Amino acid sequence: MKKRLPLWLLCGVMAAGGAVCGAQSAQDQLTVDAKLNQELVRLGGQLMLAGKAYEYDEHLADDIGPRLTGSANYEKAVAWAEDEFKQMGLKNVHGESWTIPATWEPEGVATARMIAPHEQALHLVSEGWSPSTPPGGVRGGVFYLDDASVEGVKAAAAKIKDSIVLVDGDSLRKHPGQPFGKLFDALDLLEGEGARALVLGLGAVNNAPSMVGVTDFKGTEANIVTANLGMEDTLLLKRLLAKGPVEIEFSFKNRIRKDVTVHNVVAEIPGSGDNGEYVIVGGHLDSWNPGTGAQDNGTGASSVLAVAQAIEALGLKPRRTMRFILFGGEEEGLVGSLRYAHAHAADAGKCVGDFVSDSGAEAPKGWYVFGRKDEADAVTVLKPLLTGLDAWNTTDSGQFTFSTDEGPFLVEGIPSFVLWTGVEKYMQLHHKPSDTFDKVDPRDLNLGVAVVGMTAYAFADSPTTLKHYSATEVEDELKGIKSLDEYKDMQAHGLF
Ligand SMILES: [Zn+2]
Numbered sequence: 001m002k003k004r005l006p007l008w009l010l011c012g013v014m015a016a017g018g019a020v021c022g023a024q025s026a027q028d029q030l031t032v033d034a035k036l037n038q039e040l041v042r043l044g045g046q047l048m049l050a051g052k053a054y055e056y057d058e059h060l061a062d063d064i065g066p067r068l069t070g071s072a073n074y075e076k077a078v079a080w081a082e083d084e085f086k087q088m089g090l091k092n093v094h095g096e097s098w099t100i101p102a103t104w105e106p107e108g109v110a111t112a113r114m115i116a117p118h119e120q121a122l123h124l125v126s127e128g129w130s131p132s133t134p135p136g137g138v139r140g141g142v143f144y145l146d147d148a149s150v151e152g153v154k155a156a157a158a159k160i161k162d163s164i165v166l167v168d169g170d171s172l173r174k175h176p177g178q179p180f181g182k183l184f185d186a187l188d189l190l191e192g193e194g195a196r197a198l199v200l201g202l203g204a205v206n207n208a209p210s211m212v213g214v215t216d217f218k219g220t221e222a223n224i225v226t227a228n229l230g231m232e233d234t235l236l237l238k239r240l241l242a243k244g245p246v247e248i249e250f251s252f253k254n255r256i257r258k259d260v261t262v263h264n265v266v267a268e269i270p271g272s273g274d275n276g277e278y279v280i281v282g283g284h285l286d287s288w289n290p291g292t293g294a295q296d297n298g299t300g301a302s303s304v305l306a307v308a309q310a311i312e313a314l315g316l317k318p319r320r321t322m323r324f325i326l327f328g329g330e331e332e333g334l335v336g337s338l339r340y341a342h343a344h345a346a347d348a349g350k351c352v353g354d355f356v357s358d359s360g361a362e363a364p365k366g367w368y369v370f371g372r373k374d375e376a377d378a379v380t381v382l383k384p385l386l387t388g389l390d391a392w393n394t395t396d397s398g399q400f401t402f403s404t405d406e407g408p409f410l411v412e413g414i415p416s417f418v419l420w421t422g423v424e425k426y427m428q429l430h431h432k433p434s435d436t437f438d439k440v441d442p443r444d445l446n447l448g449v450a451v452v453g454m455t456a457y458a459f460a461d462s463p464t465t466l467k468h469y470s471a472t473e474v475e476d477e478l479k480g481i482k483s484l485d486e487y488k489d490m491q492a493h494g495l496f
Contacts, residue, residue, distance in 0.1 A: 027464040027465070028374055028464075028465075028466050028467045029374065029377060029378065029381070029464055029466065030377075030378035030381045030382070030458060030459065030462045030464065030465075030466070031381070031462045031463050031464045032381055032382065032458060032462065033463070036458065036461050036462065037385070039314075039316055039457065039461065040382075040385055040454045040457060040458060041385065042314055042316075043310060043311065043314060043316065043450075043453050043454055043457055044385065044388070044389070044450045044453070044454050046310040046313060046314055047306065047307070047310050047446060047449050047450040047453050047454075048389075048446050048447070048450050050310075050313075051306050051309075051310060051446045051449050051450070052302075052305065052306045052309050052310075053299065053302040053303050053305070053306035053445050053446060053449045054302075054440065054442040054445055054446070056084070056301075056302035056305050056306060057294060057298045057299050057301075057302040057361075057437060057440055057445070058437055059080070060077060060080075060285075060292075060293070060294075060298040060301060060302065061292040061293060061294035061298045061436060061437040062292065062437050064076050064077050064080065065292050066287055066288065066289040066290075066291070066292055066293055067285060067286050067287045067293055068103070068104065068105055068128075068286065068287070068288070068289050069100060069103060069219065069262055069286040069328045069329045069330075069331065069332055069335070069336075070100050070103030070257070070260040070261075070262045070328070070329075071103060071105050074262070074285070074286055074328060075263065077285050077301075077326075078095055078263045078265055078285065078326075078328075081265045081285065081301070081305060081326055082094070082095065082265055082267075084305055084309075085265070085267035085305070085308065085324065086267075088308055088309050088312045088313075089312050090267040090268060090269060090308055090312065090324070091267070091268050091269070091270050092266070092267065092268040092270075093265075093266070093267040093268075094265075094266055094267075095263035095264065095265055095266070096263065096264045096266055096340065096343070097261045097262065097263050098261075098262055098263075098264070098328075098329075098335075098336065098339040098340075098343075099259050099260065099261055099262070100219040100259075100260050100262050100328075100329055100332070100335060101218060101219050101220040101221070101258065101259060102129060102219060102220055102221040102256050102257065102258055102259075102260070103219075103255075103256070103257045103260045103262075104128055104129045104130070104221070104254055104255070104256055105254065105255045105289075106125070106126050106252065106253075106254055106255075106289065107253045107254060107255050108252075108253055109252075110124055110125050110126055110227070110250060110251065110252035111137075111250065111251050111252075112124035112227070112229075112248065112249070112250035112251075113248065113249060113250075114237070114246065114247070114248050115139070115247040115248060115249055116245060116246060116247040117240060117243075117244060117245070117246065122229065122230070122233045122248060122250070123203070123207035123208075123209075123229065123230035123232075123233050124199070124227050124228065124229045124230070124233070124250050125209045125227065125228050125252070125290070126226070126227060126228070126252040126254055127198075127200055127211065127212065127213070127214050127222070127226040127227055127228045128211050128212070128213040128214065128215075128288065128289075128331070128332075129213055129214055129215045129219070129220070129221055129222050129226075129332065130214065130221075130222050130224075130225055130226040130227070130254060131221060131222065131224075131225055131254065131256065132225075132252060132253045132254045132256075133197070133225050133250065133251045133252055133253075134225075136251070137249050137250055137251030138164065138196050138197045138225055138249065138250055138251070139196075139247070139248070139249035140162060140163060140164045140196045140197075140247065140248075140249075141162075141163055141164065141245055141246065141247050142163065142164050142165075142166050142199070142237055142241060142246045142247070142248055143156070143159045143160060143163035143164070143165050143166065144166045144168075144171075144237075144238055144241050145160070145165050145166065145167050145171055146170065146171055146174065147171060147174045147175075148167045148171040148172050148174065148175075148183060148186050148187070149174065149175050149178060149182065149183075149186050150182065150185050150186045150189065152171075152174065152186065153186050153189045153190060153193060154189070157193050160190060160193040160194065160195050161193060161194035161195070162194055162195075162196060163195055163196060164195070164196050164197045164198075164199055164248060165190055165195045165197070165198050165199065166199045166201055166229075166234070166237060166238075166241075167187075167198065167199070167200055167201065168200070168201035168202065168234050168238070169201070169202060177482075177485075179485055179486045179489035179490075180217070180333075180486070180489070181216070181217070181489040181490060181492065181493045182489060184214070184215075184216045184217075184493075187214060187222075187224075187226075188216070188223060190224055191223045191224040195224060196225075197224060197225040197226065197227060197250075198214070198222075198224050198225070198226040198227070199226075199227045199228075199229050199248075200212065200214070200226065200227070200228050200229065201229045201231070201233075201234030201235075201237070201238075202228065203228055203229055203230040203231045203233075203234065204230075204231055204428075204432050205231055205232075206230070206231075206232070207230025207231060207232050207233055208230060208231075208290070208432050208433050208434070209228040209230065209290050209432065209433070210228070210290075210430070210431045210432050211228060211288040211289070211290060211331075211431045211432075212228075212431065213331055213332055213333075214226045215332050215333060216333070216493060217332070217333025217334065217335070217490065217493060217495050218332070218333060218335065218495075219329055219332040219333065219335045221256055221258075227250055227252070262328040262329060262336065263328065264325060264326060264327050264328055264336045264337075264339070264340055265285065265324075265325065265326040266323065266324070266325050267308065267323075267324045268321050268322065268323050268324070269308065269311055269312065269318065269321065269322040269324075270321050271318055271319055271320040271321040271322075271460065272317045272318065272319055273319045273320060275320075275350075276321075276347075276350045277320040277321070277350045277351075277352050277465070278320055278321035278322065278323045278350060278351055278352070278460075279320060279321075279322055279323065279351070279352055279353045279354065279355065279456050279459045279460045280323050280324075280325055280351060280353070280354035280355065280409065281303075281304050281307055281308070281322060281323070281324050281325070281354075281355050281452065281453075281456045282304060282324070282325040282326070282327060282337070282354060282355070282356050282405055282406075283297050283300030283301050283303060283304050283326065283327070283356055283357045283358055283405065284297045284300065284301065284326070284327045284328070284329075284330030284331070284336065284337075284358060284404070284405055285297070285301045285326040285327065285328060286327075286328045286329060286330055286331055286336075287331065287435075288331055288431045288435075290431070290432055290433040290435075291429065291431075291432060291433050291434060291435030291436050292435065292436050292437065293435055294435055294436050294437040294439065294440055295360035295361050295426060295429065295430075295435055295439065295440060296358070296360065296426075296430055296431065296435055297330070297357070297358045298437075298440075299357070299360060299361040299440060299445055299448075300356070300357035300358045300359075300419075301326050302445075302449075303357045303419075303445075303448065303449045303452050303453075304324050304325070304326055304357070305324070306449050306453075307324070307449060307452055307453035307456065307457075308322070308324045310453060311453070311457065316457070318457060318460035318461040319460060319461045319462075319463070320352060320459075320460045320461070321460070322456065322457070322460050325337075325340065327340065327405050330358070330404065330405055333495070334402070334404070334405055334407055334408060334495075336405070337405035337407070337408045337409075338408045338495060338496075340408070341408035341409055341412060342408075345412065348409075348412045348413075348414060348468075349468060351409065351412075351414045352414075352415065352459055352460075352465040352466065353414065353415045353416070353417065353456070353459040353465075353466070354406055354409040354414055354415075354416050354417065355417045355418075355419070355452055355455060355456040355459075356404055356405050356406040356416075356417070356418045356419070357418070357419040357448065357449075357452055358403075358404040358405065358418065358419075359400070359404075359418070359419065359420070359421045359423055359426060360421060360423060360425075360426030360429075360430070361421070361426075361440050361441065361444055361445040361448060362421045362422035362423065362424070362425055362426055362441075362444055363390070363391075363421065363422055363444045363447055363448070364389065364390075364391040364419055364420065364421045364444075364447050364448040364451045365390075365391055365393050365395075365420045365421060365422065366379060366386065366391050366392055366393035366394050366395070366420050366451070367379050367393075367394050367395075367417045367418065367419065367420050367451075367455065368394070368395055368397060368400065368417065368418040368419075368420050369394045369395070369396065369417060370396065370398065370401055370406075370410060370416060370477060370478075370481055370483075371396045371398070371477045371478075371480040371481040372415065372466075372469075372477060374415070374466045374467070375394065375415055375416075375417060375466065376394040376396075378415075378458075378459075378466060379392060379393075379394050379455070380392075381458075382454065382455060382458055385454060386451060386454070386455075389447050389450055389451055390447070391420075391447060391448075391451045393420070394420070395420055396480070396481055397481070398478070398481030398482045398483040400418065401478070401481060401483035401486065401487075402483065402486055402487070402490060404418060406418050408496070410474070410477075411474055411487065411496055412468075412474075413468040413469035413470060413471070413473065413474055414468060415459075415465075415466040415468075417455065419448055419451060419452055421444075421448055425439070475487075
């Protein structure tokens with residue numbers, strides 16, 4: 001058996017002597033000694049058998065309800081989470097405020113109907129961050145835009161003028177992999193081309209709305225009235241349009257408030273060491289409104305609270321500080337986590353890992369590691385423990401790289417992880433009215449929470465840590481997982 005010199009000690013000595021300690025060394029790995037192993041077993045057991053995530057999620061989803069960023073419900077969830085963290089005994093519990101350009105909440109129920117070729121009620125709601133319809137509503141002929149790109153809009157300009165423009169999944173698939181920013185660029189042009197409204201036919205089966213939001217990753221109000229139409233109604237309109245003109249009308253009222261203060265919630269378990277290093281355990285607290293956000297992201301937010309609660313309940317003292325963060329504004333484009341990362345950029349070098357949950361509560365498989373082999377190796381170090389949870393795998397899929405709150409930390413070179421779960425059932429309810437507490441399986445939820453807690457705690461307590469990536473290494477990483485275009489696009493939109 002080989003003995004490994006504790007290089008972090010050596011680094012300290014060399015640094016004191018004025019020498020530069022290289023970023024890359026044998027310390028760039030996770031180390032689980034006997035004490036840490038024992039603590040991880042206790043933590044995993046606590047979370048599986050006495051974890052509180054299910055109870056927290058019930059409160060968020062059923063008692064508080066939908067948590068649109070900046071809404072009264074959202075701030076109620078903020079106050080509740082702060083109170084819970086304080087009761088657990090966490091330190092430095094506080095809200096960190098930032099300003100969202102606009103908040104959005106529907107007032108009352110939308111009305112909608114097809115007028116021609118025959119009269120029929122339509123299943124339509126306001127899309128998130130849409131302005132209200134003008135007095136009397138919107139009425140006009142429907143034009144189906146089959147290519148939702150800047151080029152597609154320009155090519156169809158004559159038909160867009162004075163029309164209600166319908167965009168559906170097929171219009172988006174015309175340019176597969178088109179970054180969100182490019183889609184927003186295209187939709188932004190519709191108002192200038194004289195469209196009366198935009199109707200997104202991205203709803204789900206049974207004519208249920210599936211919210212997407214039409215902001216530009218910044219939480220601004222859309223520049224055009226935008227509705228969300230049910231799937232079956234969308235398909236009907238498309239079939240009828242193939243035969244002749246279709247006319248519809250609809251009306252809804254939204255409450256828009258400008259420049260609203262929103263809070264991220266931050267709480268800490270201080271590290272027993274004093275070198276300022278920390279891990280982040282995070283997830284977003286906000287949700288969409290048609291359901292109650294039980295799994296997007298009630299379960300993820302509850303995981304953050306439950307991990308903190310279990311560590312406190314066991315009296316564990318990690319070497320590094322564990323910082324628990326609940327973000328707002330994720331659904332409007334990672335706004336809360338971007339603001340947090342920007343505000344704490346000077347401190348980013350001390351963050352040894354961030355661990356985010358945001359894919360519902362199906363049984364976990366392991367972790368998204370975004371192309372970082374050292375992260376996959378770190379999960380392998382934990383495999384003997386995670387095997388018991390059937391969740392020791394990693395994936396390099398770049399499908400969700402900028403889909404949740406790890407993105408702003410990943411681009412700073414921080415080792416970043418997102419819990420990898422099954423999403424088969426989750427995608428059926430994602431952003432829909434059916435995202436409610438009755439779908440949550442407590443055992444599957446606890447499995448995921450245990451994976452998050454054990455992995456984050458291991459990073460907080462391991463004598464060694466992974467390195468930070470340089471800007472070039474981050475770009476190489478993103479290129480390897482086919483997420484570089486999306487990153488560049490977000491940079492071009494002023495987000496990073
Ligand atoms: Zn989410």
